[in-house]
Amino acid sequence: MRARLLAGLFISLLATQSWAAEENSAAPFPVGDAEAGAGKAAVCGACHGLDGNSVDPQYPKLAGQSAAYTSRHLELYKSGERENAIMAGFSAALSSDDMHDIGAYFAGQTALTGVADETLVEAGQALYRGGDENRGIPACLACHGPGGGGNPLVPYPALSGQHANYSADMLRRYRDGAVYGEGANAAVMADVAKQLTDQEIDALASYLEGLHAR
Ligand code: HEC
Ligand code: HEC
Structure with a gap:
């Protein structure tokens, strides 16, 4: 352990450290397009809040979350490795690019x-x-x-x-x-x-x- x-x-x-050293090089994972992500995330707003600050506490806030974390968990919901009936539904139609775009959009929002x-x-x-x-x-x-x-x-x-x-x-x-x-x-x-x-x-x-x- x-x-x-x-x-x-x-x-x-x-x-x-490698981030500090290679500030100008490409990130070690695909970087999404936040602007495209804003449109794709509109459907998520009903539960998570349009800017990722959900009001109802049964839905997690996504605002300010790292794009890599959000897209990784969307993949996990889609594959069923993270089981949740609601999120299985909302991730099913998303492509990998969609997930990175949506991740980038929420990463750019500020968590309240x-x-x-x-x-x-x-x-x-x-x-x-x-x-x-x-x-x-x-x-x-x-x-x-x-x-x-x-x-x-x-x-x-x-x-x-x-x-x-x-x-x-x-x-x-x-x-x-x-x-x-x-x-x-x-x-x-x-x-x-x-x-x-x-x-x-x-x-x-x-x-x-x-x-x-x-
Ligand atoms: C009908 C309500 C609803 C909608 C719409 C919805 N979600 Fe969710 N979402 C949930 C619930 C409930 C959970 C908690 C599931 C669990 O416990 O694993 C969740 C969890 C998540 C998580 C995990 C967050 C974390 O910190 O662990 C992510 C990421 C996520 N949703 C992204 C999205 C995206 C992107 C969309 C739109 C494409 C979306 N959700 C649409 C209800 C919703
Ligand atoms: C060695 C690194 C490490 C330490 C130490 C650590 N965490 Fe984590 N934590 C992680 C990682 C990695 C994840 C994501 C795991 C996954 O993808 O399921 C995570 C996920 C979480 C989550 C879920 C976030 C979400 O949005 O769903 C919570 C809550 C959390 N940690 C709380 C804590 C608390 C409280 C402590 C101290 C008692 C702690 N962590 C210590 C690495 C760590």
Whole structure:
């Protein structure tokens, strides 16, 4: 478990460094056309909000999410590797290019942050920033960034501003062993969340909703 987490951190560092070194070279994945994506994303707006800031918390916010993360998960819904009846339907007709365009569109939007529960924020912040070494829980900021903006190149998803119930739901699924798709990065969260208690998950999720970064 430690080895896999360390590998993840290492990849994260590598990605950051190569980005700095090769600022002008092509990104390591296809870059979509945000303008074309705006039109293609109109149908998504009914649930996710036209600018990716869903009002109803049962639908995750997509605003400010990295394009690579959004397009990867659209592929996973389409292939059925991530199971969800609604999203299977909305991804079925999308081509790979559509997914990259839509990803680019939402990446260019700004996530509106919510308000963290004051009784939970301190515990959430401590775990987010420091992890818990004795229990093998890594600091979340190592991958998701101090402000929850993620790392678009790996991609490590942005988390700031997300509806708390959605983040908590995802963390419980990962704790139950959910792995979407393949590769070391896909399996990382099942390791991370394994030891989290319900209370810790709720505290982290609430903290994230109030975090301003993306
Ligand atoms: C009828 C409502 C609805 C519509 C329309 C819809 N979605 Fe979703 N979407 C959902 C729900 C519900 C989820 C959470 C599914 C789950 O738990 O896996 C979701 C999840 C997602 C996720 C995963 C986000 C994350 O952070 O994990 C992405 C990406 C996504 N939708 C993109 C889209 C795109 C792009 C469109 C338009 C082509 C779209 N959705 C249209 C309801 C909808
Ligand atoms: C080693 C890197 C790493 C660390 C450390 C890490 N994460 Fe993640 N996290 C990821 C990756 C990679 C994904 C995307 C996994 C996937 O595609 O299913 C992710 C996904 C998530 C998601 C789902 C986002 C969404 O939009 O659906 C949440 C919530 C999350 N992480 C919270 C946390 C919390 C809380 C911690 C600290 C306890 C943490 N992560 C620590 C790499 C990491």
